[in-house]
Amino acid sequence: MAYRSDSADPVLIVGSMALDSVRTPTGEVTDALGGSADYSSVAASFFSPVQIVGVVGDDFPKEHLRFLADRGIDLAGVRPISGGKTFRWAGYYDFDLNIAHTLDTQLNVFADFAPVLPDAYKDTKYVFLANIAPKLQLDVLEQVRNPKLTVCDTMNFWIEGARADLLKVLERVDIAFMNDAEARQLTGKMSTVKAAKEIQAIGPKTVIIKKGEHGALLFAGDEHFSAPSYPLEDIADPTGAGDSFAGGFIGFIASMDDLSPTTLRRGVIYGSVMASYNVEDFSLNRLRTLTERDIADRYRRFKEIAYFDALEEAVL
Ligand code: AMP
Numbered sequence: 291m292a293y294r295s296d297s298a299d300p301v302l303i304v305g306s307m308a309l310d311s312v313r314t315p316t317g318e319v320t321d322a323l324g325g326s327a328d329y330s331s332v333a334a335s336f337f338s339p340v341q342i343v344g345v346v347g348d349d350f351p352k353e354h355l356r357f358l359a360d361r362g363i364d365l366a367g368v369r370p371i372s373g374g375k376t377f378r379w380a381g382y383y384d385f386d387l388n389i390a391h392t393l394d395t396q397l398n399v400f401a402d403f404a405p406v407l408p409d410a411y412k413d414t415k416y417v418f419l420a421n422i423a424p425k426l427q428l429d430v431l432e433q434v435r436n437p438k439l440t441v442c443d444t445m446n447f448w449i450e451g452a453r454a455d456l457l458k459v460l461e462r463v464d465i466a467f468m469n470d471a472e473a474r475q476l477t478g479k480m481s482t483v484k485a486a487k488e489i490q491a492i493g494p495k496t497v498i499i500k501k502g503e504h505g506a507l508l509f510a511g512d513e514h515f516s517a518p519s520y521p522l523e524d525i526a527d528p529t530g531a532g533d534s535f536a537g538g539f540i541g542f543i544a545s546m547d548d549l550s551p552t553t554l555r556r557g558v559i560y561g562s563v564m565a566s567y568n569v570e571d572f573s574l575n576r577l578r579t580l581t582e583r584d585i586a587d588r589y590r591r592f593k594e595i596a597y598f599d600a601l602e603e604a605v606l
Contacts, residue, residue: 300339305420307344313382322573326420329530333537338544343367347374374399388502416544424455443467461493538564
C-alpha cells in the first residue's frame with residue numbers, strides 16, 4: 291500500500307522557511323535548507339498533499355523551491371520578496387543533543403510578513419501552524435473557514451517573546467505540540483503531566499509532548515499514550531526533529547481523514563518515525579532519499595520495541 295495518495299486531504303502549513311547554520315559534535319552546515327515549514331511540509335508530503343504559506347527573500351536558492359515542488363508541495367502561498375533576506379537561524383548542540391542553543395535568529399522577511407491565503411487554501415480541513423510568530427499563526431487561523439483539525443507548535447523564543455499571542459493561539463487550536471522543556475517554561479510546572487494538563491486547560495484537548503530521543507507523550511482528554519524512543523546510535527543533527535515529527539503526524543492523520551484515538555496514536559508513531567530518520571543527517575538531507583519502504587520498516591520496529599507480554603492471570 292502506498293502511503294501517499296494525491297486524492298487525500300491536503301494539509302495547510304504556515305511556518306518558517308529558513309537558511310540554517312548549525313554545528314553539532316559531528317559536523318556543521320552553513321545556510322542550509324531549514325525552517326519549521328520546510329521540515330514539516332516535506333515530512334507531511336510522504337502522506338498527503340501539502341500547501342505551504344510562508345515567505346522567502348531572493349537569496350533563497352531556487353533549487354530549494356524546486357525540491358519542495360518536486361515533492362508535490364503546493365507553493366502558491368509562498369511569497370518571494372525581491373530585495374528581502376530569508377529568515378536565518380544559527381545554533382549549536384553540545385553532547386546533549388536534546389538541547390538546541392540558539393546563537394542568532396534573524397526574522398528578516400518574516401518581520402513584516404502578513405500571510406494572505408490563496409482562496410483555494412481557505413477551505414483546507416487540516417491546518418498545521420508550525421513554529422513561527424504566534425501573530426502569524428493567528429492570521430492564518432482567521433482566514434481558514436471551517437477546519438476539521440488545527441494543530442500548533444512553538445518554541446522558547448516565542449514563549450518568552452510573544453506569550454500573550456501564543457496563549458490566544460492555544461485557546462483556539464485542537465492539538466498543541468511542545469517539547470518537555472517548552473511545556474515547563476510555558477506553565478512553570480516541573481511535572482510533564484501537570485504541564486500537559488495545564489496546557490489542555492488553556493484550550494487544546496490534545497497535547498503532545500516531545501521528549502527528544504526519549505520518545506513522546508500524547509495526552510488526549512483523559513487518555514494517555516506513550517511512544518517509545520527509537521534506539522538510534524548516531525544522530526548527526528537534531529534540527530527539525532520536532533517539525534518532521536509534527537509533519538509526519540498531521541500528514542498521516544489527513545491521509546486517513548480520521549481523528550479517532552487509534553489514528554492519533556498511529557500518527558504519533560509515524561511522527562516519531564519521520565523525526566528519527568530526519569536526525570540521521572544534516573538539514574533535510576535524509577528526507578531527500580527516504581522511501582515508503584523505509585517508513586514502513588521503522589514503523590514496524592517501533593511496534594516491536596513497544597510490545598510486551600501480559601502476565602498470565604494465574605501468576606497474579
Ligand atoms: P526543531 O524541529 O524545533 O528542531 O526546529 C528547527 C527549525 O526551526 C530550524 O530549521 C529553524 O530554522 C527554525 N527556527 C528556529 N528558530 C525559529 C523561530 N524563532 N521561529 C520560527 N522558526 C524557527
